[in-house]
Amino acid sequence: MASCDELYEEAVSTHGPALDRLARAYEADPELRRDLLQEIHLALWRSLDSFQSRCSLRTWIYRVAHNVGASHIVVNRRQSAHELVSIDDIEATEDRSSVANIADRRIALERVMVLIRELKPLDRQVILLYLEGVDAAGIAEVTGISSSNVATKIHRLKNILTRRFQAGGQS
Amino acid sequence: MINKSSSADIQGLWQSQPTQPPNISPEDFHRKMQKFEHKIFRRNIREYASGIFVVVASVFCAWKLPAPLFRAGLGLTIAGALYVMFQLHRRASVRPAPGDLGLRTCIEFHRQTLERQRDALRGVGSWYLLPLFPGLLVIMIGTAINQWTAHPGHLGHLVMGYGILAGIVGAVLFAVWKLNQRGADGLQVQIDEMNALRGDP
Numbered sequence: 001m002a003s004c005d006e007l008y009e010e011a012v013s014t015h016g017p018a019l020d021r022l023a024r025a026y027e028a029d030p031e032l033r034r035d036l037l038q039e040i041h042l043a044l045w046r047s048l049d050s051f052q053s054r055c056s057l058r059t060w061i062y063r064v065a066h067n068v069g070a071s072h073i074v075v076n077r078r079q080s081a082h083e084l085v086s087i088d089d090i091e092a093t094e095d096r097s098s099v100a101n102i103a104d105r106r107i108a109l110e111r112v113m114v115l116i117r118e119l120k121p122l123d124r125q126v127i128l129l130y131l132e133g134v135d136a137a138g139i140a141e142v143t144g145i146s147s148s149n150v151a152t153k154i155h156r157l158k159n160i161l162t163r164r165f166q167a168g169g170q171s
Numbered sequence: 172m173i174n175k176s177s178s179a180d181i182q183g184l185w186q187s188q189p190t191q192p193p194n195i196s197p198e199d200f201h202r203k204m205q206k207f208e209h210k211i212f213r214r215n216i217r218e219y220a221s222g223i224f225v226v227v228a229s230v231f232c233a234w235k236l237p238a239p240l241f242r243a244g245l246g247l248t249i250a251g252a253l254y255v256m257f258q259l260h261r262r263a264s265v266r267p268a269p270g271d272l273g274l275r276t277c278i279e280f281h282r283q284t285l286e287r288q289r290d291a292l293r294g295v296g297s298w299y300l301l302p303l304f305p306g307l308l309v310i311m312i313g314t315a316i317n318q319w320t321a322h323p324g325h326l327g328h329l330v331m332g333y334g335i336l337a338g339i340v341g342a343v344l345f346a347v348w349k350l351n352q353r354g355a356d357g358l359q360v361q362i363d364e365m366n367a368l369r370g371d372p
Contacts, residue, residue: 020190071361131182133186
């Protein structure tokens with residue numbers, strides 16, 4: 001069986017960039033984001049000691065990372081009193097804000113990032129896993145919600161994301 | 172209608188963001204711990220300075236004002252302040268982490284430090300506020316009796332004035348207690364996060 005250090009190296013080599021993107025989705029401030037990313041890596045490194053292959057390494061990594069991210073939101077919300085919303089709320093109000101015509105993919109990405117940071121932890125977890133290319137079954141395994149619930153959320157997310165993406169412009 | 176290519180575009184756009192390689196080492200964690208230790212150290216310095224100020228001011232007042240009850244109150248205040256400083260040192264002083272700890276030991280040390288500081292903040296009512304209370308009470312009674320002796324006809328005003336003063340002092344003590352409980356809650360969030368990672372995430 002691989003040691004904790006070997007597992008950590010494997011985790012970083014396969015999912016390091018995804019963890020970096022995840023940290024961006026949870027924290028906009030670059031300084032705080034660097035701290036958050038370190039927290040995630042520390043948590044991951046520490047957790048791998050108790051990883052016993054009861055789930056895939058990918059599932060384990062995402063669970064740990066999202067736990068740390070969710071805790072970060074809890075602490076941050078106390079400071080900012082920023083209200084988080086669900087996918088349903090976003091979908092209901094989306095059309096009002098998707099009228100801009102911005103021909104820039106970077107801006108489109110920024111709009112997606114803003115959307116993600118508005119979401120409640122569970123919905124944020126689903127959208128991030130979807131963006132990382134994890135399938136519905138994989139998302140269900142990581143989040144612990146049913147596959148049908150995941151499928152519904154993804155369908156709504158695709159609607160919202162596509163509208164924002166198109167509003168942000170495709171080059 | 173959403174087509175597959177636009178979904179793939181969004182995912183591609185997301186995944187094409189430039190990323191930075193992770194950088195984590197025992198030194199990083201040491202830095203993080205030191206940051207926390209400095210914060211605690213600065214807080215303790217402020218508390219010790221306040222305690223010393225209370226003791227010096229109380230000695231000065233006791234020297235200038237001869238009323239026995241007032242002096243007794245100041246004596247209790249001095250004893251309370253010294254007790255608080257001793258408890259601050261015992262419960263919440265900084266214990267710097269040895270520089271040569273490995274990452275795992277470093278994390279465990281940090282968790283214990285957080286727990287110690289959390290417990291200190293949780294118990295602030297008994298070791299920080301309560302010891303100062305008798306002194307404050309006796310000083311207030313002492314000054315009230317002095318004023319009543321000087322102006323015996325104004326008992327109603329005196330009672331009302333000291334009632335308001337007692338209310339303000341009570342509100343300040345409650346606010347201090349509440350702030351410390353909030354601080355303890357913040358530390359608990361960090362501890363829970365570290366504990367959760369011991370088992371299944």
